[in-house]
Amino acid sequence: MLEVNGLSVDYGSNRVVRNLDLKLNESEILMLVGPTGCGKTTVLQALAGLIPVTEGKIAQGGWISTPEKSVPPEKRNVGMVFQDFALFPHLTVEQNVQFRLKDNTLADHWLELLGLSDFRQAKPSRLSGGQKQRVALARTLAHEPSYVLLDEPLSNLDAALKDTLRWDIRDALKKAGVPAIWVTHDQDEALSVGDRVGILNKGVLEQLDTPEQCFEKPASKFVARFLGEASFLQGRIAGSNVETAIGSAPVYTANNAQELVELLVRPDDVIVSHSPEHANATVLRSRFEGGSRLLFAALDSGETVSARVSHELKVMPDQRVHLTLQSSHPLSALSQ
Structure with a gap:
């Protein structure tokens, strides 16, 4: 379980995330939504250990990270999936997924499950956007992360492909049994894919609940208007x-x-x-x-x-x- 208590992040004198509290249960997918500049990506970066936090704590398994004693990214066992895929262009699909793995069994498993077996020897330049994102996801899951952070993974894809791939990603995360926080600006994506939805507004989590509750019983006018x-x-x-x-x-x-x-x-x-x-x-x-x-x-x-x-x-x-x-x-x- 990933647990966040009183998390705040400052950029200089500007507080961009304020007193964030959340718990991510086993195999749960939490969709994090909000307008541009509300702090979504900052939250992911803080959870990954890529930026320092000003207040609060992040705890997962056997570690606790605080402003006084930060746990570095390599000690957190976190997987990240980016909107720009972040693949090594000089490596094949197989080599990308197997990167730094001692046992390739899981790599083979996710290549097969995500429909990439026929592209093992292909370089990323030969792949479509959807195939590249599947490779990025396979690489992440093959390393058995404790939790996964996805930063708008579908934003660079066309609308028709998004609708299919969002379910492929959800199914893969559920089969892996790994909890995930998925940042998106797409309200339909958030409501259809997430087990819970968190709505951020100016760095404040205005509501965190099931998609149905957030849509039918919004905590504020902002939440109501943002979700449709x-x-x-x-x-x-x-x-x-x-x-x-x-x-x-x-x-x-x-x-x-x-x-x-x-x-x-x-x-x-x-x-x-x-x-x-x-x-x-x-x-x-x-x-x-x-x-x-x-x-x-x-x-x-x-x-x-x-x-x-x-x-x-x-x-x-x-x-x-x-x-x-x-x-x-x-x-x-x-x-x-």
């Missing part, structure tokens, strides 16, 4: 429901819930219909997404909301529509 399209409607608590300008919906009970709240509404919670005589909103813009369209509309109440509809429903800007709040599951409300 989010609208907030003024609402009034009425029993187990919240009443809004476009209807009512069940709500999660909050310990500090006030009578007046801001209700988190996702695009799939809103129904759009052509009903000029009952119109209550004006379409601002429409975004085609292939199988669906994402509409942004201004309510007559003065609020704005997004809604997802079938791609067959063609709605133009300035068109009047009727919006209805419809959810079979409870929504999250934040106190005003």
